[in-house]
Structure formats: C-alpha cells, structure tokens
Amino acid sequence: MEFRNLGASGLKVSAISYGNWLTHGSQVEEDAALACVRQALDEGITTFDTADVYANTAAETVLGKALAGERRQGLEIFTKVFWPTGPGKQNDHGLSRKHILESIDGSLQRLGTDYVDLYQAHRFDHETPLEETMLAFADVVRAGKALYIGVSEWRAEEIRAAAALARELHVPLVSNQPQYNMLWRVIEAEVVPTSEELGLGQVVWSPIAQGALTGKYKPGAELPAGSRATDEKGGADMIKRWMDDDVLERVQRLQPIADEAGLSLAQLAVAWVLQNPNVSSAIIGASRPEQVTENVKAAGITLDADALTAIDDVLGDVVVRDPAKTQSPRRSEMFG
Numbered sequence: 001m002e003f004r005n006l007g008a009s010g011l012k013v014s015a016i017s018y019g020n021w022l023t024h025g026s027q028v029e030e031d032a033a034l035a036c037v038r039q040a041l042d043e044g045i046t047t048f049d050t051a052d053v054y055a056n057t058a059a060e061t062v063l064g065k066a067l068a069g070e071r072r073q074g075l076e077i078f079t080k081v082f083w084p085t086g087p088g089k090q091n092d093h094g095l096s097r098k099h100i101l102e103s104i105d106g107s108l109q110r111l112g113t114d115y116v117d118l119y120q121a122h123r124f125d126h127e128t129p130l131e132e133t134m135l136a137f138a139d140v141v142r143a144g145k146a147l148y149i150g151v152s153e154w155r156a157e158e159i160r161a162a163a164a165l166a167r168e169l170h171v172p173l174v175s176n177q178p179q180y181n182m183l184w185r186v187i188e189a190e191v192v193p194t195s196e197e198l199g200l201g202q203v204v205w206s207p208i209a210q211g212a213l214t215g216k217y218k219p220g221a222e223l224p225a226g227s228r229a230t231d232e233k234g235g236a237d238m239i240k241r242w243m244d245d246d247v248l249e250r251v252q253r254l255q256p257i258a259d260e261a262g263l264s265l266a267q268l269a270v271a272w273v274l275q276n277p278n279v280s281s282a283i284i285g286a287s288r289p290e291q292v293t294e295n296v297k298a299a300g301i302t303l304d305a306d307a308l309t310a311i312d313d314v315l316g317d318v319v320v321r322d323p324a325k326t327q328s329p330r331r332s333e334m335f336g
Contacts, residue, residue, distance in 0.1 A: 001044030002299045006280045007174040008199030011117065011148060013076050015274055015299045017047035018292070019205060019283035020059045030062055032287065037066035039289035043296040047076040049177075049203065049283050051122055052107050053083035064112035072113060078203070079107045080152060080177075082122030095125035100136040104145050118203075119146035120177055123328035124158045134165040141171055150175035150203070155326050156190035163198040173200065175280065178326065180204035182213060182272050182315060183242060186325040192278045201280030204273055208284075208295075212242035213269035215252060219245040246318060253314045257307055263298070270298035272311065 002015040018040040020033065037048070050063050060079060067075060081103040084093040091098050104119060119140060125133060137149045149171055151162060159176060166173035176195055178187045180202065187202065195202065208214055242248070251265070258268040273282045284295045312319075 001046075001296065002274075003046075004280045005201070006118070006148070006203070007195070007201035009148060009172060009174040009201075011076065011174070013047040013203070013281045014045045015281055016045060016270065016296050017049055017076075017078075017203065017281040017283045018045050019049040019285050020063055021049075021051065021054050021205070021285060030065075033062050034066045035289050036286045036292055037063065039286075039292040040296075041070065043292055045292075045296065046074060047078070047281055049078040049205075050111075051080035051083075051120075052085050052103055052110075053080070053122065057085050057106070057110055060107055060110035064110055068112055076117040077111060077113060078118040078120060078150070079111065079116050080120040080122040081107070082125065094128055095121055095133040095136075096128045097132055097136040100133070100140065104140050108145060115144055116146050118148045118150050118175060120150040120152050120175070121154070122152050124151070124154050126328065126330050130161055131165060134162060134169055134171065138169040138171045148172045148174045150177060150200075152177035153179070153326055153328060154191075156194040156323070158328075159191065159194055159198065159200065163200070173198075175201050175203050177203045177205060177283075179206045180273055180276075180279070181207050181209045182269055182311060183209050183247065183319055184325075185319055185321050186323055188276075189321065190323045191326065192276070196278050202276070202278050203281045203283065204279055205283045207273040207282040208266050208269045209242050210239040212239055212247065213251055213254075213265060215255060215265040217243065217248050217251075219248040219252070244318075250315050250318055254311065257310050257314070261301070261303060261307055263301065264294060266295055267298040267301070268303075268311075270295055271301040271303055272308070274298065274301070275303055275308065 003012045004015050006013050048063060050059050052060060081100055082095060086092040140146045151159060154176060163173055178191060180187055254265060258265050261268060263271060270282055273279055286292045
C-alpha cells in the first residue's frame with residue numbers, strides 16, 4: 001500500500017481508503033460488511049471513511065464493530081456531519097454549533113472510539129454563519145474529539161473562506177471530499193488549484209463512477225442482475241446518469257488502454273484518480289472482499305502520458321467539467 005500526506009498536514013493516509021456509503025447497514029449484510037473491512041485491513045488499508053447519515057447511523061455502528069480490537073494508533077477514521085440522522089426537526093441537520101457538538105458525540109459512541117482523525121462538514125451550510133461552524137469545529141478539535149477538520153463537496157470560494165477562519169482559529173483544515181473520476185472532473189478547474197494553494201488534499205469518492213467504469217454495463221444490454229444499477233435503495237439513482245449508451249460504449253473502448261497497462265478497467269479508473277497530485281486518497285467501497293483485493297492493486301501504479309491522453313481521447317465530450325456542478329442544498333429547500 002502507498003501512503004500519502006493528507007494535504008499539507010503531517011497525517012499519512014493510505015492512498016486507497018475504504019468507505020461504507022451505500023453498503024454497510026443497508027445493502028450489505030453485517031457479516032459481509034465485516035468481511036470487507038477485514039479484507040481491507042489485510043490489504044494494507046488503514047484509512048476508513050463513513051458518515052453519521054449513512055444508513056441513518058448504522059454504517060458508523062458497523063464500522064466501529066469491524067474495527068474493534070485493532071490498534072487505534074494504526075488507523076485513520078473519518079466521519080462527517082450535516083445531513084439529518086433524527087426525525088429531521090429544526091436542529092437535526094446543518095452545521096450549527098448545536099448540531100455539530102451533538103453529532104460528534106453520537107458518532108464517537110457508534111464508532112467506539114474517543115476521537116476521529118478527520119471530522120468533515122458533509123456539505124456547506126448556507127443558513128449558518130461560517131464563523132459559527134468553524135468555531136464549533138475548533139472546539140471539537142480542542143476537546144480532543146477530532147484531530148483534523150475537512151469539508152466535502154464545497155466550492156472553491158467556500159473552501160477559501162473556511163481556510164481563512166481556520167487560520168485565525170488555529171484549526172487544522174486539511175481536506176476536501178469530492179466526487180472525482182474519469183467522467184466527473186468538476187473539481188479540476190477551481191477546487192484543486194484553490195486546495196493546492198491552501199494546503200488541502202482531496203479524499204475522493206466514486207473513483208469508478210459507482211461501477212460505471214468497471215465495464216460490466218454494456219451499451220444496449222440488460223442491466224446485470226444484482227448490480228448497483230438495479231438497486232432501488234439508492235444505488236440506481238446514483239449511477240443512472242452514466243447509464244447512457246454513448247457513455248457505456250466509450251467505457252468499453254478504454255479496455256485496450258487497461259490491457260496495455262496490465263490493469264482491469266476498475267483498477268485503471270482508480271489509478272487514474274491517483275495520478276492527480278492533489279489527491280491524497282481514493283475511497284473504494286465493496287460488497288464482497290474480492291472487490292477490495294482487486295481495487296487495491298491500483299495503489300502505486302503510474303500511468304504514462306500516452307495512456308492519460310488516450311483516456312481523454314476516448315471519453316471526449318462525455319466528461320463533465322462544469323465547476324458549478326459542485327453545490328450544496330439549502331436546508332430550507334430540503335426540510336422547510
């Protein structure tokens with residue numbers, strides 16, 4: 001396993017991290033989830049990402065159980081706050097001081113740990129003063145409940161404003177967690193340059209585009225039984241944007257590039273993400289242990305310039321690059 005610094009901080013994370021969104025506590029039975037975490041540990045993954053909202057807190061509980069007994073100093077455990085985990089009442093969501101300070105205690109209890117290595121703002125909160133949010137995060141850090149602070153899916157200008165406050169408050173704001181893959185590159189124009197300037201690293205999710213970049217979905221063909229594209233619990237909604245014959249045909253045309261590099265299409269996709277020097281770690285998920293084993297082989301792979309150019313040529317105009325696609329919802333629109 002390759003290890004990288006998380007942004008400009010001294011914290012080392014595994015280049016491939018394990019995340020349990022859309023799986024643990026919902027789509028995957030607990031025994032299978034525990035087996036996947038065990039396989040991740042066996043493959044050298046030390047960085048684990050979750051969130052309180054995943055499976056409405058169940059994902060944190062499962063991860064805590066899976067990591068119980070491991071040497072805590074040898075792990076990096078990340079979680080997040082923003083979305084509601086209760087009945088959705090007025091203070092059950094967002095980044096108010098009340099919600100942050102109550103949520104961190106719940107997450108720690110479920111994870112079975114005294115602290116998380118990284119506590120992340122899961123979206124930007126348009127309805128709470130950023131000063132209030134950052135001061136609450138500073139208090140979480142000073143209480144020893146989190147070592148570092150990060151954000152997820154924040155725009156460049158939001159990251160810049162948070163970084164200015166973080167410097168004033170002496171809070172280690174070190175990361176952003178965006179969606180990023182060959183097909184979805186909206187962070188490249190603005191978020192990545194801003195993050196590089198300010199010392200934040202990217203911990204990216206969906207490096208294989210929810211499975212669309214694995215090649216298992218064929219243009220014009222029936223969706224594979226049991227695949228994410230057929231999952232009505234949430235997986236189908238996330239992947240449907242890529243279930244377009246033009247996109248799927250281009251993905252099939254990536255196969256010779258993967259073959260030339262000695263990689264599967266999934267490994268090529270993860271390796272591609274890790275070529276970006278601002279990426280500290282790529283999050284993979286799994287419903288079976290063998291998926292973990294396959295994807296970790298992308299760590300330490302260097303794709304040459306010809307391969308990167310060939311990928312761009314194949315994908316062409318199906319790649320999404322518009323920075324405006326990064327946006328956080330307004331709570332009043334979601335919950336009234």
